[in-house]
Every structure is written in C-alpha cells, then in structure tokens.
Amino acid sequence: MSQDFFELDSDEQINSFAQSAQEMLAGYGLTQAKVVCINFEFNATFSVESESGEKYALRINVNSTRTPENILAEIEFVNFLARVQGINVPRPIANGDNNYVSSMVHSDSGRTIYGVLYSWLEGEEIGDEPNHDQLFSVGVAMATMHQSSRDFRLSNASALPTFSDWLWGTEDYLLSEKTLLNSEQFNAVSKAVEQIENHMNELFESTEIQVIHGDLHGWNLMWHEGKLSIFDFDDCGFGIPHQDLAVTLYYLDTPDQEASVIAGYQSVCALPDYSKAQMDSLLLQRRLVLLNYLYETKNAEHKAMLPVYLEKTMERIAKFLNDVRR
Numbered sequence: 001m002s003q004d005f006f007e008l009d010s011d012e013q014i015n016s017f018a019q020s021a022q023e024m025l026a027g028y029g030l031t032q033a034k035v036v037c038i039n040f041e042f043n044a045t046f047s048v049e050s051e052s053g054e055k056y057a058l059r060i061n062v063n064s065t066r067t068p069e070n071i072l073a074e075i076e077f078v079n080f081l082a083r084v085q086g087i088n089v090p091r092p093i094a095n096g097d098n099n100y101v102s103s104m105v106h107s108d109s110g111r112t113i114y115g116v117l118y119s120w121l122e123g124e125e126i127g128d129e130p131n132h133d134q135l136f137s138v139g140v141a142m143a144t145m146h147q148s149s150r151d152f153r154l155s156n157a158s159a160l161p162t163f164s165d166w167l168w169g170t171e172d173y174l175l176s177e178k179t180l181l182n183s184e185q186f187n188a189v190s191k192a193v194e195q196i197e198n199h200m201n202e203l204f205e206s207t208e209i210q211v212i213h214g215d216l217h218g219w220n221l222m223w224h225e226g227k228l229s230i231f232d233f234d235d236c237g238f239g240i241p242h243q244d245l246a247v248t249l250y251y252l253d254t255p256d257q258e259a260s261v262i263a264g265y266q267s268v269c270a271l272p273d274y275s276k277a278q279m280d281s282l283l284l285q286r287r288l289v290l291l292n293y294l295y296e297t298k299n300a301e302h303k304a305m306l307p308v309y310l311e312k313t314m315e316r317i318a319k320f321l322n323d324v325r326r
Contacts, residue, residue, distance in 0.1 A: 005108045005109040005110075006109065006298040009300070010040060010299075010300065010301065013040070014037045014040050014044065016106070016108045016109075017037070017040075017044045017046075017060055017062070017106070017113075018035055018037060018046065020060065020104060020106050020113060021035050021044075021046045021048075021058055021060060021115070022035055023104060024058070024060070024102050024104055024115045025048060025058065025117075027095040027096050027097070027102055028093065028095045028096060028102075028117055029096060030048060030050055030056075032050075032051045033048045033049060033050050033051070034048070034049040035047070035048055035058075038057075040062075041299060041301075041302065042062070042063045042064065042234075042293075042297075042299070043059055043060060043061050043062045043063060043064055043234065044059070044060045044062050045057060045058070045059050045060075046058045046059075046060070047120070048117070054120075055120035056093060056117050056118060056119060056120055057090065057117070057118045057119075057120055057121070057231075058115055058116070058117050058118075059115065059116050059118070059232075059234070060113055060114070060115045061113060061114045061115070061234070062113070063297060063298065063299070064234055065170070066114070066234060067159070068101055068103070068114065069157065069158050069159040070158075070159060070160060070161070071100075071101045071114055071116060071234075072100065072101055072155075072157060072158040073154050073158035073159055073160045073211075073236070074116070074233045074234060074236055075092045075100040075101070075116065075158075076154060076155060076158055077149070077152065077211055077233060077236055078090070078091075078092055078233050079091075079092060080148075080149070080152050081145060081148070081149070081230075084144065084145070084148045086140070086141070086144045087141055087144055087145055087148070087230065088141075088227060088228065088229040088230065089229060089230055089231065089233075090118035090119045090120070090121050090229070090231050091118065091119040092116060092117070092118055093117040093118065093119065095117070100116060101114055101115075101116060102114065102115045102116070102117070103115070118231070121222045121224070121229050121231060122222075122224045123222045123223050123224025123225070123227075123229070124222065124223060124224075125218060125219050125220075125221060125222055125223075126138075126218045126221050126222075126223050126228075127218045127219060128218055128251065128253075130218055130257065132256075132260045133226070134221075134223055134228065135252075135257055135260035135261045135264065136260050136261070136263055136264035136267075137223075137227075137228040137264060138216070138221060138228065138248060138261055138264060139260070139261040139262060139263060139264020139265035139266070139267070139268075140264040140265070140267060140268055141228055141230060141264075142213075142216060142241075142244055142245065142248065142261075142264075142265055143264070143265040143266075143267075143268035143269050144268055145212075145213065145230070145244075146210070146212070146241040146244070146269075146272075147268065147269055149210050149211050149212070150208070150210050152210070152211055154211075160211060160236065160237045160238055161237045161238070162209065162237060162238040162239070163212075163214065163237050163238065163239035163243055164200065164204055164209075164239075165197075165200075166193050166196050166197055166200065166285055166288065166289075167288075167289060167292060168214070168237070168289060169237075170289070170292060170293075170296075171296060172292065173292050173295035173296050174186075174189055174288065174291065174292050174295070175189060175190060175193065178295075180295065185310075185314060188314060188317045188318065188321065189288065189317065191317075191321055192284060192288070192317045192320055192321060193288070195281055195320070195321075195324055196281045196282075196284060196285045196288075198281075199277065199278040199281035199282070200281070200282075200285070202278065203240055203242055203274065203278055204240060206273070207240040207241070207242070207272065208240075209238045209239060209240060210238065210239075210240070210241075211236055211237065211238055211239075212236065212237065212238075212239040212240070212241065212243055212244045213230065213233060213235070213236055213244055214235035214236050214237055214239065214243070214244065214247070215232060215234070215235040215247060216230070216244050216247050216248045217247060217248060217250075217251045218251060220232040240272065241272040242272045242274050242278070242279070242282060243282060245261075245265070245271070245272065245279075246279060246282035246283055246285075246286060247286055248261055249261065249279075249283065250283050250286045250287070277323075277324075280320060280323065281320075284316060284317065284320050287313055287316060288313070290309070291309060291310065291313050294306045294309055294310075
C-alpha cells in the first residue's frame with residue numbers, strides 16, 4: 001500500500017479515484033458516462049450521468065474499513081427499506097455480473113477498493129439549517145425505519161458489526177498505545193468512557209438489538225419537493241434505536257430543533273426509553289467517535305480541524321463529568 005498517495009492534495013486524489021470510477025462503471029455498461037466528484041471526505045462519491053441522461057451516484061469506499069460482507073449487508077438493508085411504505089431510499093444497482101458490490105485494485109494507493117452504484121436522489125441535503133417540517137419528517141422516517149427493521153434479517157452471505165462498544169468497533173486512537181493525548185486529557189477521556197460504557201450496557205440490557213442506520217444527520221438526508229430521503233448506509237450495523245436518535249440530536253443546535261425530531265418520532269410510535277444521563281452519554285460518545293476519526297483519518301482538511309475539535313471536546317467532557325458528580 002502506498003502511503004505517499006494519501007499525502008497528495010485532495011484534487012490529485014480525486015482525479016485518481018475518478019479514473020478508477022470510470023473503470024468500475026464499465027462493469028455496469030456505463031462506458032461513456034460523465035463522472036463528477038460531489039463528495040470527498042470519509043469516502044468518495046461521484047455523480048454519474050449516462051449518455052442517455054440517466055443519473056446515478058457511485059460511492060467508492062476510501063477510508064471505510066467495511067468488508068464485502070458488510071457492504072452486501074448494507075445493500076440488503078437498503079433493499080428491505082425500499083419496500084417499506086413511508087421510507088424513501090436510493091435503489092442499489094447491480095453490475096453486469098449481477099453483483100451489487102464492485103471491486104478493483106486502485107494502483108495509485110495499492111488498495112483494493114469497493115464501490116456501490118445507487119439510483120440518483122433529486123433535491124438538496126438538509127444540512128445544518130433544517131426547518132421544522134424537515135426535522136419532523138426526520139423523526140417520522142427514523143421511527144418508521146426502527147419499527148420495520150425489527151423484522152429485518154441478514155442473509156448468510158452478509159454481516160454487520162454490533163455497536164455495543166464505545167467506538168463502535170473502530171480502531172482506538174484515544175485510549176490505546178497509539179494515543180497522542182496528554183495525561184490530563186487521557187484521564188478525562190477514560191473517566192468519560194467509563195460512564196458511557198455503563199450507560200450503554202444498561203440500554204443494551206433492556207433493549208433488543210436491530211439494524212440501525214448509524215449516521216442519521218443532515219448531510220445524509222435529502223429533501224425534494226416536501227419529501228425526505230435517507231441515504232449513505234455505509235455505517236449501518238446492529239444497535240439500538242437510541243443510538244440513531246442520539247446521532248441525529250448531536251448535530252442539532254436548539255431545543256426547538258430537537259423537539260421537532262421527537263414530535264415526528266412520537267407521531268409514529270413511542271420514543272425508546274432512556275434517562276437524560278443515558279442520552280448525555282450517547283451524545284458525548286458520538287463526539288468521541290468523531291475525535292477518534294480525526295486522529296486516524298488521512299483527509300488533510302479534516303486533520304486540520306483536530307486542535308480546535310480536541311479543545312471543545314475536553315470542555316464538553318469536563319461539563320459531562322461535573323454533571324455526573326452532582
């Protein structure tokens with residue numbers, strides 16, 4: 001594997017993956033498609049327009065550690081949800097070999113990369129300034145997904161991780177020998193993680209696990225003509241509904257926004273049962289997962305966020321631990 005490749009600037013990396021995208025698309029019969037990178041962060045996503053004008057979205061896993069079995073499970077889950085009334089998702093597209101997961105060796109990095117082609121979603125991401133109607137719809141869609149996915153089962157050929165540990169199965173860059181935290185930061189994170197794990201254990205003991213989205217925030221939610229669609233299921237896994245709810249709430253700025261999501265959820269079914277302390281733990285856990293990502297990512301733009309993000313995280317941990325002591 002060439003580490004030098006990930007030292008290149010983003011444009012050079014994007015151009016390299018765009019060439020791979022063209023090669024991968026040939027397996028779908030899309031040999032003359034127009035390919036444009038629309039997102040290059042954790043993974044690379046390209047808009048694809050065929051000669052006849054049909055549009056698709058191709059996701060190539062760049063930083064993701066998902067196995068082919070994990071990606072197949074994602075496909076199975078999305079296809080399941082596509083049949084649920086009230087949930088809108090893009091449809092996976094099979095390649096010429098009738099496989100939903102495509103793979104190839106990316107010569108510039110030396111990695112085997114995996115790609116999934118989806119139908120195109122019209123509209124705009126609701127982003128970080130969603131309105132009441134959009135957030136209410138998020139709550140409705142989340143509750144509908146949680147209710148329906150209790151009956152979802154994976155095939156024997158697929159597999160997903162279980163999100164019962166505080167880092168959701170990702171490699172630990174905060175409390176392992178790879179840590180770059182100073183002793184004060186390390187001790188504070190350790191104490192916070194102890195509380196988080198206690199609360200997660202309580203919730204998992206009282207709740208049946210099911211497949212959840214795992215990354216329900218405004219940049220994975222599309223809005224078009226008053227209709228919400230959910231996409232990017234690359235982080236789905238076995239968890240509990242509380243975790244999806246916590247991820248969504250983590251990205252909101254005001255109590256009114258939170259109330260809109262909860263009202264939408266409750267219009268479908270009751271909220272999962274949790275205490276304020278348990279939800280506070282899940283919210284901080286999301287923050288720590290993101291901090292851990294900033295330490296391990298090869299994305300230069302994201303790495304530049306680390307100093308400020310770490311400072312703010314330590315402030316949140318201090319408040320969290322102070323609340324615990326009360």
